[in-house]
Amino acid sequence: MAGEVFVICEQADGKLKIISNEILTKAREISAALGTELAAVIIGSGVEPLGQELSGWANKVFVIDSPQLANYSTDGYTKALGKLLTEQQPKLVLSGASSQGRDLIPRLAARMKGGFASNCSDLNMENGRLVTTRPVYGEKTYAQVALKGEGVQFISIRPKAIVPVDPETPMGGQVVKVEADVTPEDLKTKVVEVLKGIEGIIELTEADIIVSGGRGTKGDEGFKCVEELAMELNAAIGASRSAVDAGWKPHSFQVGQTGKVVSPQLYIATGISGAIQHLAGMRTSKVIVAINKDPEAPIFKVADYGIVADLFKACPLLTEEIRKLKAQQ
Ligand SMILES: Cc1cc2nc3c(=O)[nH]c(=O)nc-3n(C[C@H](O)[C@H](O)[C@H](O)COP(=O)(O)OP(=O)(O)OC[C@H]3O[C@@H](n4cnc5c(N)ncnc54)[C@H](O)[C@@H]3O)c2cc1C
Numbered sequence: 001m002a003g004e005v006f007v008i009c010e011q012a013d014g015k016l017k018i019i020s021n022e023i024l025t026k027a028r029e030i031s032a033a034l035g036t037e038l039a040a041v042i043i044g045s046g047v048e049p050l051g052q053e054l055s056g057w058a059n060k061v062f063v064i065d066s067p068q069l070a071n072y073s074t075d076g077y078t079k080a081l082g083k084l085l086t087e088q089q090p091k092l093v094l095s096g097a098s099s100q101g102r103d104l105i106p107r108l109a110a111r112m113k114g115g116f117a118s119n120c121s122d123l124n125m126e127n128g129r130l131v132t133t134r135p136v137y138g139e140k141t142y143a144q145v146a147l148k149g150e151g152v153q154f155i156s157i158r159p160k161a162i163v164p165v166d167p168e169t170p171m172g173g174q175v176v177k178v179e180a181d182v183t184p185e186d187l188k189t190k191v192v193e194v195l196k197g198i199e200g201i202i203e204l205t206e207a208d209i210i211v212s213g214g215r216g217t218k219g220d221e222g223f224k225c226v227e228e229l230a231m232e233l234n235a236a237i238g239a240s241r242s243a244v245d246a247g248w249k250p251h252s253f254q255v256g257q258t259g260k261v262v263s264p265q266l267y268i269a270t271g272i273s274g275a276i277q278h279l280a281g282m283r284t285s286k287v288i289v290a291i292n293k294d295p296e297a298p299i300f301k302v303a304d305y306g307i308v309a310d311l312f313k314a315c316p317l318l319t320e321e322i323r324k325l326k327a328q329q
Helices: 018-034 048-055 074-088 099-111 220-232 241-245 276-282 311-328
Strands: 005-008 038-044 060-065 092-096 115-120 122-126 129-136 141-145 153-157 174-178 209-213 236-239 266-270 287-292 305-308
Touching: 005 018, 005 074, 005 099, 018 038, 018 092, 018 122, 018 153, 038 048, 038 074, 048 060, 048 174, 060 074, 074 099, 092 099, 099 115, 099 153, 115 129, 122 153, 129 153, 209 220, 220 236, 220 266, 220 311, 236 241, 266 276, 266 311, 287 311
Parallel strands: 005 038, 005 092, 038 060, 060 174, 092 153, 115 153, 209 236, 209 266, 266 287, 287 305
Antiparallel strands: 122 129, 129 141
């Protein structure tokens, strides 16, 4: 079975994360082009039912289920996955460039002395070679990267870069249980509390629409009109670092170089100037709308649609218009 394409899937609370379906969609295409089989790996505690779900998406599913893996830990996940990959010797390992993927995949690649291309926005076969596309220089341009050598290659793909497509017919993959072999002594960190996201708030990296607010919102109270617009659009709420540093929103809302990298269908930036570090997190959004009262604000250089206006007037107007449109449907 050596030489397969492996996908390291992600789950939360026993539910498969959408990033897994995105990566599996691309992996199906690549494994077909390479003429190899596709294997999905799911890891955690109580994740056996996901093995069945994933069997529709891959030729084989490895399930690593252990109480020691209930919470993500660098040590536990690296040990369990490192053992599986060493035994199976895949040709290519794909994962999401999510918070987990960013932490885990470079470590696994180093452990297996493999090549690694991180945070790719695409991956294709060109003249028999795997070529990845990676945004560089704060997303100002893209580099085409091909990995050299015979060893296993690791590639992480950013969330929302691939549109997930169900297989035409379920692939009926064989589900294989794998011993985790992780003991409490292996875990150098202890999770004392898991802070859940706010109920009803859509996760930024999974959202099709994001409405973000910056320093221009002038505070918690000012942010409310941004949140109302987001709610009406069924969108996730984002924030610039200034809004996060000021304590108006938690860090989990931050978009940018030191926050989350997002690529939604629609990104609405309100009261955000468009600093390069913010653009690094949202430039690949399909459509960008900027609302800013300064016509010279740099955000307008990347925006597809610009509204030069006071956000406290523009956001409620937009919300009202969307409400009316929805009422007509
Ligand atoms: C190492 C490093 C990492 C960083 N990482 C990040 C990151 O991940 N994410 C990030 O966002 N930043 C990051 N930054 C900070 C970044 O450089 C900017 O300081 C920050 O993005 C600015 O946030 P802002 O646009 O909300 O604020 P400002 O730059 O102050 O812009 C506020 C904007 O609001 C507009 N405005 C004001 N009032 C109104 C109104 N009533 N209606 C409409 N518009 C209005 C103004 O015209 C202005 O354009 C980082 C910086 C460094 C050095």
